[in-house]
Amino acid sequence: MPSDVVQDVTWTSDEMMAVAAARELSDGTVCFVGIGLPSTAANLARATHAPHVVLIYESGCIGAKPDRIPPSIGDGVLSVSADAVVGVPEIFAYWLQAGRIDVGFLGAAQVDRWGNINTTVVGNYQSPAVRLPGAGGAPEIAASCDRVIITLRHSARGLVEKIDFITSLGHGDGSGVRERLGLPGRGPQAIITDLGVLRYDDSQHQFLLSEVHPGVGVDDVLAATGWPLLVADSLHETPAPTTSELSALRSFTGA
Amino acid sequence: MTKFSTLSEAIEANVHDGDRVALEGFTHLIPFAAGHEIIRQGRRNLTLVRMTPDIIYDQLIGMGCASKLIFSWAGNPGAGSLHRFRDAVEREIPGPLAIEEHSHxxxxxxxxxxxxxxxxxxxxxxxxxxxxxxxxxxxxxxxxxxxxxxxxxxALDLDVGIICAQQADRQGNVMLWGITGVQKETVLSAKRSIVLVEEIVEHFVPHVNGVVLPNWVVGTVVECPSGSFPSYAQDYSERANDFYAYWEPISRDRDRFLAWMGEHVLMTETNAGFLASLDSHLVESTRA
The missing domain is CATH 3.30.30 (Defensin A-like)
Known part of the structure; x- marks a missing residue:
């Protein structure tokens, strides 16, 4: 993938995160995209190595090809550039629920070692310390897409021992909950952060640290993780962003 | 058959204290002007329904119009939290707000x-x-x-469903296009419906993705240009992205929020008056 690595170019940890997330999408992948980093990463993939990635937004836009990063999931640039625009009941029923989506890209306020996601509350549900926006499309995206990629900034407040509310089910407690519930998708397979990449290990039934971004130490990642994070045998360094990845990303973000 | 009326008459006749009301719009075609009129008329104890409650719901909640919210994602898209909603849930300000929470x-x-x-x-x-x-x-x-x-x-049966659309014709048929969200379902789920349109036209020109609501399922049509501001109506206006960022510090401080609502909503009488009360830079960039 990265062929034109130039080491003297500098980048931010957020840029590394967006690039690492974009690389998860191969050409032709059908991807359900949330707003924020997932949208940036999916559009970066489309602008670089995956020109035929199909972007689906929950506002009903199928095959959107925005020329800038839309500030909302219902931006006019999405509907005008889409192959088709359908109503919201249809996007969730005919397209997501029916199993037509390869990858769901989700953000998280809290995530645990099994990829369960909280975007609902910090603290007690009835009297929360912080009320978050809530579920949106995420519970069914997490259930029905073939695989899920989670992106968030790495901190012990975000990657926690126990999440306060299961908004979207990952792998439950690692004991085969998805299979027992009959969920169609394989669930979260990668957690992409600004420090590295965690991948779900089916034999150890939890996420393992499998990549660290350039300049990041394993100890940095462990210290910023709220559970005793296990390290994969195959641990390696993420290839640095290429100049073409960075220039494409910066053309979107205006950086 | 569709009735044509002014916005204030439409709200007066259709939205009553205690009603279950949806003002729907999925980023696009959000009926802000109707929310402002509900606030002006001082409705109370509403059960508000919306997939994506955003700034207009922050305003309705902060002004004490709602006692319950049925929703699936409450935020200021791309800009942050709804602080009036959060104050209601976290601290019961201005009063308790029951919530019923779903997925999209x-x-x-x-x-x-x-x-x-x-x-x-x-x-x-x-x-x-x-x-x-x-x-x-x-x-x-x-x-x-x-x-x-x-x-x-x-089933999400509504007393009142309120949406924006681009056009109505003189027979009261309604047409909308672009991101159509759950606009059709909102009208069909409601005992009484209000549709704010940008324009009343002689004849419809078909649009890709166009949705037509026949006049015999449409309650009241209100001609209300820019009734979706700071949301948008495709081919009539662009989304006022700056407004969503501008709202964040106003929403954060309850006193500032109340002063803003007084100046721009309670002290104005129509949507045109509301738009004229805003700094021109917030409005001018949104003309399509």
């Missing part, structure tokens, strides 16, 4: 069930989430043919 797929299923005249809808959803624990209106049924367990959610 669940809310869309509820609208579709109501539009279909069914008592409930089914979906493959919610399984394994804590939403099941906190939302009594999520239950599970077995498929009578395969035995598969599926989520069941009740």
């Amino acid at each position: 797929a669940g809310m869309a299923t509820r609208y579709a069930a109501s539009a279909s005249g069914l008592p409930f809808g089914i979906l493959r959803g919610y399984a394994g989430t804590d939403l099941v624990e906190v939302t009594d209106n999520v239950r599970f049924v077995s498929c009578p043919f395969t035995g598969e367990s599926l989520a069941a959610v009740p």
Whole structure:
């Protein structure tokens, strides 16, 4: 993938995160995209190595090809550039629920070692310390897409021992909950952060640290993780962003 | 048959204290002007319904119009939190706000069930989430043919459904295009509906993705240009992205919020008056 690595170019940890997330999408992948980093990463993939990635937004836009990063999931640039625009009941029923989506890209306020996601509350549900926006499309995206990629900034407040509310089910407690519930998708397979990449290990039934971004130490990642994070045998360094990845990303973000 | 009226008459006649009301719009075609008029007329104890409650719901909640919210995602898209909503949930300011919380797929299923005249809808959803624990209106049924367990959610029957659309014709038929969200379902789920349109035209020109609501299912049409501001109406206006960022510090401080609502909503009488009260830079960039 990265062929034109130039080491003297500098980048931010957020840029590394967006690039690492974009690389998860191969050409032709059908991807359900949330707003924020997932949208940036999916559009970066489309602008670089995956020109035929199909972007689906929950506002009903199928095959959107925005020329800038839309500030909302219902931006006019999405509907005008889409192959088709359908109503919201249809996007969730005919397209997501029916199993037509390869990858769901989700953000998280809290995530645990099994990829369960909280975007609902910090603290007690009835009297929360912080009320978050809530579920949106995420519970069914997490259930029905073939695989899920989670992106968030790495901190012990975000990657926690126990999440306060299961908004979207990952792998439950690692004991085969998805299979027992009959969920169609394989669930979260990668957690992409600004420090590295965690991948779900089916034999150890939890996420393992499998990549660290350039300049990041394993100890940095462990210290910023709220559970005793296990390290994969195959641990390696993420290839640095290429100049073409960075220039494409910066053309979107205006950086 | 569709009735044509002014916005204030439409709200006066259709929205009553205690009603279950949806002002829908999925980023696009959000009926802000109707929300402002509900605030001006001082409605109380509303059950507000919306998949994506945003700034206009922050305003309705902060001004004390609502006692309950049925929703699936509450935020200021791309800009942050709804602080008036959060103050109501976290601290009961200005009063307690009961919440009934769903996923988008669940809310869309509820609208579709109501539009279909069914008592409930089914979906493959919610399984394994804590939403099941906190939302009594999520239950599970077995498929009578395969035995598969599926989520069941009740029809989202509304007293009043309010949307924006681009056009109505003189017979009261309504047409909208672009992102159409759950606009059709909102009208079909409601006992009484109000549609704010940018323009009343002699004849419709068909549009890709166009949705037409025949006049015999449309309650009241209000001609209200820019009634969706700071949301947008495709081919009439662009989304005022700056407004969403501008709202963040106003929403954060309750005193500043009340002063803003007084100056721009309570002290104005119409949507045109509201728009004229804003700094021109917030409005001018949104003309399509």
